[in-house]
Amino acid sequence: MLSVALRHRFPGFQLDATFTVPHGVTVLFGRSGSGKSTIVKAVAGLLKPDEGRITLDTDVLLDTGRGIALAPHRRRLGTVFQEGRLFPHLTVRQNLAYGRWFAPRGSRAEREDHVVEMLGIGHLLDRRPGLLSGGEKQRVAIGRALLCAPRLILADEPLAALDEARKAEILPYFERLRDEVSVPILYVSHSASEVARLATTVVALENGGVVRQGPPEAVLGDPSVTPLGSREAGALIAATVVRHHDDGLTELSAGGTPLFLPHLAQLPGQPVRVRIAAHDVILSRQRPEGLSALNILAGTVAEIREGGGPGAMVAIDTPAGRVLARITQRSVGALGLAPGAAVHAVIKTVSVSPADIGR
Amino acid sequence: MLSVALRHRFPGFQLDATFTVPHGVTVLFGRSGSGKSTIVKAVAGLLKPDEGRITLDTDVLLDTGRGIALAPHRRRLGTVFQEGRLFPHLTVRQNLAYGRWFAPRGSRAEREDHVVEMLGIGHLLDRRPGLLSGGEKQRVAIGRALLCAPRLILADEPLAALDEARKAEILPYFERLRDEVSVPILYVSHSASEVARLATTVVALENGGVVRQGPPEAVLGDPSVTPLGSREAGALIAATVVRHHDDGLTELSAGGTPLFLPHLAQLPGQPVRVRIAAHDVILSRQRPEGLSALNILAGTVAEIREGGGPGAMVAIDTPAGRVLARITQRSVGALGLAPGAAVHAVIKTVSVSPADIGR
Amino acid sequence: ADVLVFAAASLKTGLDEFAARWQAQTGNTVTVSYAGSGKLAKQIEAGAPADLFISANTAWADEVEQAGLVVPGGRRDILANTLVLIAHGKDAARVEIRDGFDLPSLLGDGKLAMAMVDSVPAGIYGKESLTALGLWDVLAPSVAQADNVRAALALVASGEAPYGIVYATDAAASDNVTVVGTFPADSHPPIIYPALLLTNAADEADRAFFTALTGTMAREAFTKQGFRVLK
Amino acid sequence: MTDWLSPQEWQAVALSLRVASVATLASLPAGILVAYALARWQFPGKQVVNGLVHLPLILPPVVTGYLLLLSMGRKGWIGYYLDEWFGIVFAFRWTGAVLAAAIMAFPLMVRAIRLSIEAVDPRLEEAGATLGASPAWVFLTVTLPLTLPGIIAGAILAFAKAMGEFGATITFVSNIPGQTQTLPSAVYAFLQVPGGETSAARLVVVAIAVAMSALMLSEFVARRVAARVGGG
Amino acid sequence: MTDWLSPQEWQAVALSLRVASVATLASLPAGILVAYALARWQFPGKQVVNGLVHLPLILPPVVTGYLLLLSMGRKGWIGYYLDEWFGIVFAFRWTGAVLAAAIMAFPLMVRAIRLSIEAVDPRLEEAGATLGASPAWVFLTVTLPLTLPGIIAGAILAFAKAMGEFGATITFVSNIPGQTQTLPSAVYAFLQVPGGETSAARLVVVAIAVAMSALMLSEFVARRVAARVGGG
Numbered sequence A, B: 001m002l003s004v005a006l007r008h009r010f011p012g013f014q015l016d017a018t019f020t021v022p023h024g025v026t027v028l029f030g031r032s033g034s035g036k037s038t039i040v041k042a043v044a045g046l047l048k049p050d051e052g053r054i055t056l057d058t059d060v061l062l063d064t065g066r067g068i069a070l071a072p073h074r075r076r077l078g079t080v081f082q083e084g085r086l087f088p089h090l091t092v093r094q095n096l097a098y099g100r101w102f103a104p105r106g107s108r109a110e111r112e113d114h115v116v117e118m119l120g121i122g123h124l125l126d127r128r129p130g131l132l133s134g135g136e137k138q139r140v141a142i143g144r145a146l147l148c149a150p151r152l153i154l155a156d157e158p159l160a161a162l163d164e165a166r167k168a169e170i171l172p173y174f175e176r177l178r179d180e181v182s183v184p185i186l187y188v189s190h191s192a193s194e195v196a197r198l199a200t201t202v203v204a205l206e207n208g209g210v211v212r213q214g215p216p217e218a219v220l221g222d223p224s225v226t227p228l229g230s231r232e233a234g235a236l237i238a239a240t241v242v243r244h245h246d247d248g249l250t251e252l253s254a255g256g257t258p259l260f261l262p263h264l265a266q267l268p269g270q271p272v273r274v275r276i277a278a279h280d281v282i283l284s285r286q287r288p289e290g291l292s293a294l295n296i297l298a299g300t301v302a303e304i305r306e307g308g309g310p311g312a313m314v315a316i317d318t319p320a321g322r323v324l325a326r327i328t329q330r331s332v333g334a335l336g337l338a339p340g341a342a343v344h345a346v347i348k349t350v351s352v353s354p355a356d357i358g359r
Numbered sequence C: 001a002d003v004l005v006f007a008a009a010s011l012k013t014g015l016d017e018f019a020a021r022w023q024a025q026t027g028n029t030v031t032v033s034y035a036g037s038g039k040l041a042k043q044i045e046a047g048a049p050a051d052l053f054i055s056a057n058t059a060w061a062d063e064v065e066q067a068g069l070v071v072p073g074g075r076r077d078i079l080a081n082t083l084v085l086i087a088h089g090k091d092a093a094r095v096e097i098r099d100g101f102d103l104p105s106l107l108g109d110g111k112l113a114m115a116m117v118d119s120v121p122a123g124i125y126g127k128e129s130l131t132a133l134g135l136w137d138v139l140a141p142s143v144a145q146a147d148n149v150r151a152a153l154a155l156v157a158s159g160e161a162p163y164g165i166v167y168a169t170d171a172a173a174s175d176n177v178t179v180v181g182t183f184p185a186d187s188h189p190p191i192i193y194p195a196l197l198l199t200n201a202a203d204e205a206d207r208a209f210f211t212a213l214t215g216t217m218a219r220e221a222f223t224k225q226g227f228r229v230l231k
Numbered sequence D, E: 001m002t003d004w005l006s007p008q009e010w011q012a013v014a015l016s017l018r019v020a021s022v023a024t025l026a027s028l029p030a031g032i033l034v035a036y037a038l039a040r041w042q043f044p045g046k047q048v049v050n051g052l053v054h055l056p057l058i059l060p061p062v063v064t065g066y067l068l069l070l071s072m073g074r075k076g077w078i079g080y081y082l083d084e085w086f087g088i089v090f091a092f093r094w095t096g097a098v099l100a101a102a103i104m105a106f107p108l109m110v111r112a113i114r115l116s117i118e119a120v121d122p123r124l125e126e127a128g129a130t131l132g133a134s135p136a137w138v139f140l141t142v143t144l145p146l147t148l149p150g151i152i153a154g155a156i157l158a159f160a161k162a163m164g165e166f167g168a169t170i171t172f173v174s175n176i177p178g179q180t181q182t183l184p185s186a187v188y189a190f191l192q193v194p195g196g197e198t199s200a201a202r203l204v205v206v207a208i209a210v211a212m213s214a215l216m217l218s219e220f221v222a223r224r225v226a227a228r229v230g231g232g
């Protein structure tokens, strides 16, 4: 359990954030300037907040009230930064070993060969960071953080500097980290896809304060929480892989409803989670026929939220889970939508991007 | 008319590109590493290719065969780089004036006040670049390039370092440049939105060679040209603003067919072009009823191209112009689509992002 | 008229005083550039605009003369100096310097401070004396050679070296040293300061100053500093 | 305060200030040029030029002084022709002190400037070129202003060094009061005189004060200029 | 070749090499520490420390030598206690020549190292800290290796300067053949004798050769190390 309570003032910015989250991946989520990095720095010990208390399970990392402030190197955290920050004078192998040199004797670190294999960096071990691609750098940085026997891993937008292809390459490693390694992770992001794929807990920040906190289905499915603007809104659906079809589609089952997506790597029986972007959902009162879209979920309108523009956010409860749809207010009127109304959500198979599918 | 023929070898990369394009905005378009920057550097005179000939109207900038290679400062080009490259020791005003100091006397430069007004940088004139935001920097860089009385403006991914909000802020300035200033522009991008909004001519590059060249409607509407992968494919539709509705929607007319989009800034009567991403289009044999999607275009299938995966790219000719749809091959079969088949393209109002609407 | 004199640095106090008085008397201006004799000689050979050169030894004077830079009849030995043994402290015991003088045991494992024994005049004279007294071979490893006499003096004054060999004129300078003995005049070549009237000298003032160097006023000034004034 | 130093001492202080200032300013263009060449050009014999520049730092100053006397003296193999053809004389003039000080301070100046030229982003220079500036104008309008903090640091360090230069100066131009007697030469003269230590000490204090002020000024100015230019 | 210099001259060359090497190596830790403090710490009196470090660059070397004699001599106000308590004596020992050379070369060493420390990205140091390295370990495992090119450059420049140091050395430890007679002292001695120029010239050639080799080595090594470390 990680418990954070911080109060800090910068000229023109006031951080006042309190949250307590269980182990797993906690994603700090919010717009640029909302205070995510400031929180991470305070947890890492690189910034001393005006007031605050940070505890990790039973250990107190910081308690300004009692004058406790562990130095960064005593906190035993692993950090992955946006820019990698690999040591340019060390080989990849030495970078990986770096944290271990300082880990307390007998601490339970991951085995190096396991980490190397998990991250697929075996062929890079003798190179220097200067010769790695951006994606390779980040994988090494993850390994380095893991191997210092951390009690918590901090990752501040580890993918932000990468292009889409590179992002797609790294995200699975964080998923494996979450699933195969028991170290809790505090992960900063302003990408809804990353939240959808990784989070076990989401902490949504706005202007230095926590606006919502909870499991990702709940936070992302709440039409009133759009810390990144309505274009990034979208709900999360938990599903299970049923079968891979010969035409390259993968059939999922979400609460009994079939969903068809472009081929996934997961084996039948494995769970996946799928973020359905709100602007990719079309609503229809009758069940539409003869559409190229293969996924049609029947449900009832749970909530409608109109914003300042021409759009409205409609939450629909379906057997597959809650789905958000962003449609025009004109359509809300034309279709006569209101809470309780029966409705069909149409989702294009191909409009779910691979980045939005996690497990 | 800009005519470029280049041959250059880097270790592991061979550029061999020839194209001749009319004035207006020519977008060099292609994946990372396809040779876009190399071409721009050669045109700017910052890289001397093994072989090549570059002419601008009647002037020869480079002709290795005849031993001609104008020095960069004699080419009279304005350049806008990804990183701005503003002079940090000069104020914005002095940065803007920089090129003019060296412009030949009597050359037809834009008037400074006009440029400053067009770019909205009047309030920044006395600041230093260090204190500007990324978007402001790029606006100043554009102004600086304009004011050196260039015969051609080179812009190498001028928006790549900016986030979405910043991009949306700058793109309109390039549109104004295209429409209000007669200087031709060679613009590098790997964003389909930017191509859609800006290009008068598109030159698509792959592995150092030109794979397709022509007006953007033709290049983007060709299902076989997807230099950025099928996820970025999408056709371009030319339309005219008809009316702004009270509920915040703007009605367009594309070849007589009405299209509804979230509010646009353009006045009624003004032309706009709209990129419709292929993965946002749903197809239906019958005209669908009772959908939240407001835009339904009737047309005929022109071409179907199946890729390696489960998807297929379907080109549909509609009264509004050609539309591309990316659907599953399964749907192609289920709907019985084949060239000549009548079909309806369903486009969500809100799925057209503001970045995809130009004029 | 202006007189430019190049003079060995060790002459500074006496020569400054004399020059000031001579100026006041004649209304001419005298400028003196003080540096090591060797340096000055080289500069004169390189065309320095000096009218007079007062060297601290005869070797450098000879060199300038051989270079043909001296007016005929323009060389006079004007001053003589004596070489003394100094010790650190205000009241060191006096010794008598003669054949068989046991300087090595007096020195113990301390150093004997001298000017450079092969290049600086005071060092050259000192080495001659020690050789004549049969002490050089024993003492050579114990000699700390400074780059000029004043630096040797400083080594003794600071107590770094217990004993040193300097000119009598220098010994008077420091409160922290005592003259414990004088080297016999016959143990080294005469310590002579030749004055040279150089070919550069153009006017009467130069000649007048050259002549006055052996006059009463000069005698008073230099004697005060411990020099023996010749002729 | 004026009583504190004798007129001759004041003269030495004033001359040193003049010599150091002129030496610094006069060698600055050459310092910038050489630093630029070492930082940006590849040419045969570059290492030799680099070595020559450093020579005065490495040689005992007296040797440098002798070499100057032999080459630039009125009868020297360069000095003779300078005199004959252009009437330029360094030997035994304050200008000679300037030359000696400039040469002794040159390596420090060049090192500082070179480092700051190497720190200028060549892409800014490219930007200047594409905007129509010829290489010379790019240098003047982009490289030079961005190098300013280093130039200031180098100049002031050179000034401080020039203030303290002694060995080469006294060997080359002697120690003529009012003409070539700089502050360090005056210190030397006093150290040769019985009881001259206190006078020497007073002059040393003046020398330290001037040089320290210059150094602090340089740190301050360089920081200010860097702050104005940087962050961008 | 061995005939070319007399045994005594060889001795001077060997001693100079030893003195310069030891001076460089022995002052390196202090140089790195001071450079680090000046580059990274804010403390009262920082400007004063900076000034003190530069002092030997600015003062006439003879003055530095006198100050050393007064402070570090066997009867000096520091040297006395060094001798009494630790039995450390500098006066008239080659170690004194080392001390003088080290002090004269110190400002050059510190300047070079300071600049390269300032160029180290503090975020790498932060990364080291969060990975469990204490400040001392961060310094040793991150800052120091990244500063290596600057340290090498600074050390070799200091070595070259130490090879040429004369004024402070001869004033402090005088000139005892085989013990404190360094190459520049030997050169100086020759220059004081009528007709000694050719001998002096031979020694100067040796001095130049050694110092130039050191300088070129430094440029080369620094470039190699920078290439290995950089680009990342």
Ligand SMILES: Nc1ncnc2c1ncn2[C@@H]1O[C@H](COP(=O)(O)OP(=O)(O)OP(=O)(O)O)[C@@H](O)[C@H]1O
Pocket (backbone or CB within 6 Å): A010, A011, A012, A013, A030, A031, A032, A033, A034, A035, A036, A037, A038, A039, A190
């Ligand atoms: N050292 C500092 N001094 C002053 N203000 C600061 C400092 N660090 C951060 N701030 C301000 O605090 C606010 C929060 O910054 P923070 O870096 O935590 O945001 P963020 O959520 O990480 O943003 P991003 O997504 O852009 O990384 C911003 O307004 C920023 O300008």
Ligand SMILES: Nc1ncnc2c1ncn2[C@@H]1O[C@H](COP(=O)(O)OP(=O)(O)OP(=O)(O)O)[C@@H](O)[C@H]1O
Pocket (backbone or CB within 6 Å): B010, B011, B012, B013, B030, B031, B032, B033, B034, B035, B036, B037, B038, B039, B190
């Ligand atoms: N100076 C160089 N030396 C060697 N190879 C180079 C050099 N410059 C570019 N290349 C190579 O040439 C190829 C094309 O590079 P270029 O920068 O033109 O691509 P680009 O299309 O601009 O890519 P991006 O979208 O990433 O900017 C790449 O493989 C690159 O590695």
Ligand code: MOO
Pocket (backbone or CB within 6 Å): C008, C009, C010, C035, C036, C037, C038, C056, C120, C121, C122, C148, C149
């Ligand atoms: O100053 Mo002298 O020439 O060594 O006596």
Ligand SMILES: [Mg+2]
Pocket (backbone or CB within 6 Å): A036, A037, A038, A156
């Ligand atoms: Mg941040």
Ligand SMILES: [Mg+2]
Pocket (backbone or CB within 6 Å): B036, B037, B038, B156
């Ligand atoms: Mg590029």
